[in-house]
Amino acid sequence: MWRLALQQILHDRVRSGLTTLAICAAIAVTLILHGFEQGLYVQSKKVVMDRGGQLFLAQAGVANFLAVRSSIPQLTRAAVEEVEGVDEAHPITGFWVIYGPEGNKFPLLLVVYDQLGGPPNIIEGQPIRAGRDVVIDIGLAKRFGLKPGDPLVISEFEFRVSGISSGSSALFSTFAYVSYDGLIDLLIESEIAPDISTFPIVSFLLVQLNEGADLMKVKDRIEAQVSEVDVFTPQQLAAKDVQLGEELFGPIMGVLISLSYIIGMLVIGLIIYSDVSARRRSFGILKALGFRLSHIARGVLMQTLLLVTVAFPLGVGFAWLVASAIEWNMPVYLVHVLDGPGLIKTLLGSFIMGLLGSLLPLRMIARTDPMLAFQVE
Amino acid sequence: MTMIRWILKTLWLQKGSVLGSAAGVAVAFLLVIIIEAAFVGESRQIVAYIEHSKADVWVMQRGVSNMHMATTFVWDWKLRKVRETPGVKQATPILYVNTAVKAGGKNWFAYVIGLMPDGQRAGPWSMARGKAHPQAGEIILPAALANMGNIKLGDMAGIADQQFRIVGFSNNTFSMANSVAFVTFKDLEDLISSSGTVSFILVDAEEGVDPKELARRIEANVEKVAAIDHDRFIKNDFQIALLMGVEIVSFMTIIGSTLAALIIAFASWSQVARRKWELAIIKTLGFNNTALYMAVIIQSLIITALALGLALLLAALLVPGLSAAVPIITLEVTSAALLRMTGIALIIALLAALLPAWLVARVDPASAFKV
Numbered sequence: 001m002w003r004l005a006l007q008q009i010l011h012d013r014v015r016s017g018l019t020t021l022a023i024c025a026a027i028a029v030t031l032i033l034h035g036f037e038q039g040l041y042v043q044s045k046k047v048v049m050d051r052g053g054q055l056f057l058a059q060a061g062v063a064n065f066l067a068v069r070s071s072i073p074q075l076t077r078a079a080v081e082e083v084e085g086v087d088e089a090h091p092i093t094g095f096w097v098i099y100g101p102e103g104n105k106f107p108l109l110l111v112v113y114d115q116l117g118g119p120p121n122i123i124e125g126q127p128i129r130a131g132r133d134v135v136i137d138i139g140l141a142k143r144f145g146l147k148p149g150d151p152l153v154i155s156e157f158e159f160r161v162s163g164i165s166s167g168s169s170a171l172f173s174t175f176a177y178v179s180y181d182g183l184i185d186l187l188i189e190s191e192i193a194p195d196i197s198t199f200p201i202v203s204f205l206l207v208q209l210n211e212g213a214d215l216m217k218v219k220d221r222i223e224a225q226v227s228e229v230d231v232f233t234p235q236q237l238a239a240k241d242v243q244l245g246e247e248l249f250g251p252i253m254g255v256l257i258s259l260s261y262i263i264g265m266l267v268i269g270l271i272i273y274s275d276v277s278a279r280r281r282s283f284g285i286l287k288a289l290g291f292r293l294s295h296i297a298r299g300v301l302m303q304t305l306l307l308v309t310v311a312f313p314l315g316v317g318f319a320w321l322v323a324s325a326i327e328w329n330m331p332v333y334l335v336h337v338l339d340g341p342g343l344i345k346t347l348l349g350s351f352i353m354g355l356l357g358s359l360l361p362l363r364m365i366a367r368t369d370p371m372l373a374f375q376v377e
Numbered sequence: 378m379t380m381i382r383w384i385l386k387t388l389w390l391q392k393g394s395v396l397g398s399a400a401g402v403a404v405a406f407l408l409v410i411i412i413e414a415a416f417v418g419e420s421r422q423i424v425a426y427i428e429h430s431k432a433d434v435w436v437m438q439r440g441v442s443n444m445h446m447a448t449t450f451v452w453d454w455k456l457r458k459v460r461e462t463p464g465v466k467q468a469t470p471i472l473y474v475n476t477a478v479k480a481g482g483k484n485w486f487a488y489v490i491g492l493m494p495d496g497q498r499a500g501p502w503s504m505a506r507g508k509a510h511p512q513a514g515e516i517i518l519p520a521a522l523a524n525m526g527n528i529k530l531g532d533m534a535g536i537a538d539q540q541f542r543i544v545g546f547s548n549n550t551f552s553m554a555n556s557v558a559f560v561t562f563k564d565l566e567d568l569i570s571s572s573g574t575v576s577f578i579l580v581d582a583e584e585g586v587d588p589k590e591l592a593r594r595i596e597a598n599v600e601k602v603a604a605i606d607h608d609r610f611i612k613n614d615f616q617i618a619l620l621m622g623v624e625i626v627s628f629m630t631i632i633g634s635t636l637a638a639l640i641i642a643f644a645s646w647s648q649v650a651r652r653k654w655e656l657a658i659i660k661t662l663g664f665n666n667t668a669l670y671m672a673v674i675i676q677s678l679i680i681t682a683l684a685l686g687l688a689l690l691l692a693a694l695l696v697p698g699l700s701a702a703v704p705i706i707t708l709e710v711t712s713a714a715l716l717r718m719t720g721i722a723l724i725i726a727l728l729a730a731l732l733p734a735w736l737v738a739r740v741d742p743a744s745a746f747k748v
Contacts, residue, residue: 018646018732022639029408029636036625061538067486069476070537071570096446096475098617105617107446155440173446190440190601200570244477244484248553251705252415256408263404267640270397274647322632330624360397 008279008303019271020311026264027308027315027350028322032335033260034342035323037253039334041242043170048238050120050167053090053206054215056237057222057229063240065094066109066170071200076228080205083221085213091202092117093183097154099176100144107173108140110154112183116206119177124148125163131181133162137174139332152176155190169332171245205229261349268357272304276361280368288370296365297358304358308350315350316343380664380672387652388679395680398644402637402684403691406718409633410692411699413626413714418700418707420618422552424611426488429502429549432579433588435610436468439601443613444488445555446475450574451602458599459578464586465595469499470575472565478558480518480534480543481526487556489536491565491576499579500559506530507545510559516541517559521551521704534558539568553705554618580604634721637684641729645677649733653740660742669737674730681726685719 009016048056048065057080059070072091080089093112100106111117118128119135125148128135134152141164146152152159159178168175178186183201209218219231232240276283286296316337323335336342388395423445427435436459438449451470459468472491477484492500497510505520507530516534523529523546533540541560550557566572582591588606595604605613649656656669696708 012650015646015650018639018643022636022643025636025639029405029632032632059537061535064477064484067475067477069474069569071568073570095448098441098443098447102442102613103616104620105443105613106620107617153440155438157440190438247483248486248705251703252553255699255703255706256412259404259408259411263401263408263636266397266401266404267636270394270401270640271643273397274394274644322628326628333625364393 006306008299009306016307019307020314022267022271023264023307023311023350024314024318026260026267026353027312027346028319030257030260030264030346030349031315031319031337031342032322033253033257034346035319035335035337035339036333037249037257038336038339038342040171040249041245042336043334044241044245045238046167047170047175048241049234051092051204051206051234052116053234054209055207055219055222056232056234057089057205057207057226058232058237059203060228060230062230063232063237064244065204065237066241066244069200070203072202072205073228074202076226077202077205079226080207080222080229083218083225085210085218085221087208087210087213089205089207090114090116091180091205093180093201093203095203096173099140099152099154104144106140106143108136109173109175110183111175111177112180112201113177114180116208117204119163119165119168119175121167122163122165125161128162128177128179128182130160130162131179131185132158132160133179133182134159135163135165135177136161137168137176137331138164138166139169139174139330140176142329142331155186157186157190166331169334172332174332261353264350265353265356268304268308268354269360270357271307272300272358273361273364276300276364280364283365283368284370287368293362293366297362300361300365301355301358304354305351308354312347312350380659380668381675383655383659384672384676384679387648387655388676391648391651394644394647395683398640398680399683399687401640402681403687405633405637405640406684406688406722407691407695409630409721410688410710410714410718411695411708412629412633414692414696414708414710415706416619416626417711417714418709419553420615421709422707423555423618424614425549425552426490426557427607427611427614430499430579432469432499432607433582433586434580434592434595434604434606436578436580436595436599436602436604437576439603441603442605443610443617444473444577445614445617449473449576450571451576451578453573453575455599455602456575456578459580459595459602462591462595462598464583464591465580466583467498467581469493469496469579469581470562471496471499471577471579472562472569472571472574473576474565474569475555476536478516478518478534478536478556480522480532481528483526485522485526485556486554487558489558489560489565491562492559493562496562498581501545501547501550501557503548505546505548507543509545509547511541511544511561511564513561513564514540514542515544515560517545517547518543519551519556519558520546520548522546522556525704536560536568539564551704552707630721634725637681637722638725638729641677641680641684641725642732644680645673645729645733646736648676649673649736653736654744656737656740657742657744660740666738670730670734673733673737674727677726677730677733678723681722681729685722688718689715
């Protein structure tokens with residue numbers, strides 16, 4: 001049966017090529033959608049993990065880094081640094097601003113940092129050296145054609161792009177990094193806050209421990225001694241952000257991925273149906289030779305499985321190419337195609353699609369008259 | 378005409394296969410329609426607060442020109458100057474923060490609006506149940522959350538370390554990215570450690586005053602503020618929300634369209650391959666390749682039109698059903714999106730006809746005489 005299925009595939013190579021392409025495209029659509037969803041979560045996780053520090057402190061009651069307002073009193077930093085086992089607590093602040101000309105505005109998270117929490121991977125230009133310097137993500141640089149040395153005007157305050165980093169995007173937007181000097185200049189010149197002392201200037205604290213200090217013990221100590229903050233390991237906070245992303249994007253992505261599976265099933269069903277319909281005479285001969293419907297059905301199923309087996313790696317390759325094109329063109333997005341569980345799920349889904357798809361033409365085979373074998377084409 | 382009749386007859390004889398192809402293409406189209414509908418629907422919900430507040434002019438920190446994901450601080454003494462500007466009937470300040478609200482065990486992204494005791498005009502515009510104006514320690518949440526999160530009046534909702542009693546559920550304030558929640562101005566001030574500032578001022582103009590002119594007057598009268606009329610403010614926010622998804626929509630349109638083109642090409646190619654003998658006869662009867670190409674294009678167009686019709690029908694059925702079944706998703710299909718889809722479908726049909734046309738050109742008329 002396997003040989004028969006293989007011969008059927010090799011008999012008409014153009015047709016088989018087109019068939020494989022169509023199945024491969026259907027698989028790629030599923031993988032891209034899945035990769036897009038996973039990319040959102042990977043980015044959410046990465047931006048937390050990249051901040052540095054062994055512990056992440058947020059305002060009490062706040063359990064996320066992204067898209068959540070956290071405000072820690074400035075004096076808390078000193079209180080945290082007094083806790084046994086804490087070496088240093090580095091402040092970072094984040095607030096959303098809108099950048100761009102009329103008609104092409106884009107949200108970006110302005111991350112203000114002192115020593116820790118800055119851009120993880122500068123790919124062009126220099127780190128921040130002066131108050132007006134800003135390091136922007138490649139996503140923003142590409143979108144607006146910005147390069148080191150260019151001005152970046154936020155709230156009528158002109159920063160200067162000193163460097164471009166990669167991997168600082170999440171939730172469809174990008175990060176820009178400035179120093180506390182830059183923030184204070186921005187606040188004063190823009191008259192954003194009437195009194196800087198009341199401006200929420202610390203959003204999170206990144207804690208570095210003394211050498212040899214026990215992470216969990218220090219975490220417990222901070223929680224017991226400093227009531228203004230909640231303490232997380234970066235992994236814990238990242239997991240919370242991923243969970244938030246799943247709650248928000250899971251439903252819509254679920255609908256889209258389900259649709260892509262339906263497409264796949266219909267594509268495979270259509271292909272096998274057309275194939276069966278074109279080979280009715282061959283099936284008539286098989287029936288005339290005494291082959292039972294179950295035998296023929298098994299042959300059709302094997303042919304489908306062979307096609308899916310060939311199309312799957314091609315689909316992965318195609319999806320990877322498209323994902324790379326998306327990421328190269330729009331680095332704001334990450335399409336995480338090569339995700340183990342996602343690949344396994346899609347592979348299983350593809351075989352199920354193939355199985356269901358090959359069931360569609362069974363009725364036609366069952367109704368094929370063995371007399372067809374004796375008719376002239 | 379003869380060729381068209383032949384094509385129609387051929388397609389009719391293979392209706393199962395044609396319907397299967399059309400269904401596959403239709404779902405590919407549907408995928409693109411739903412992705413765009415999700416972004417448009419979400420963007421529409423994001424501007425719901427601005428749309429329904431109906432302030433003639435919005436005043437905010439200079440350099441800011443929208444609400445979604447923006448941060449703005451306006452000194453509170455500027456409120457008096459706004460109120461003193463000729464043509465201003467009423468000026469209502471709000472404090473605003475974009476954050477997560479925890480209710481029913483889940484986190485929801487929200488615009489949290491801090492309302493002054495006399496700030497009812499900036500509050501919810503339609504209530505499902507409960508109070509329309511919060512007191513200290515109280516919060517008003519979107520009614521959609523009550524159903525999704527199994528939340529009821531009197532339950533608690535958390536923002537950071539503060540707990541608020543839910544006293545009202547408002548209509549049409551839910552969105553996946555930005556629901557709208559209302560608390561008191563003072564509570565929000567405490568929550569974000571802010572004082573002496575407001576975020577936005579909602580200005581109502583006196584009767585007969587042009588909002589655009591009033592906006593200009595406010596900007597001239599009050600230093601370092603931006604004043605934007607209602608229509609432009611909505612446009613700005615809608616654009617930002619839409620821009621965040623436009624690239625993904627474009628990419629998915631390309632991917633979905635490629636898939637659709639492949640399916641149509643496959644279906645047309647199968648039809649042509651199956652009818653090679655008939656095509657050879659047609660060629661011996663004197664029909665030239667142009668007539669046959671036209672036939673192939675018409676075949677491709679018919680499958681595409683069938684698929685498009687099916688996709689629109691499925692969208693008409695699925696979109697309201699999906700929004701009802703999964704309230705977290707707001708879908709909105711626009712006529713512009715459908716028109717674009719139709720244009721894309723036409724291009725796909727033509728592209729998909731190329732391969733079968735090549736096959737048609739290669740058919741040898743002499744093969745008609747082979748048994």
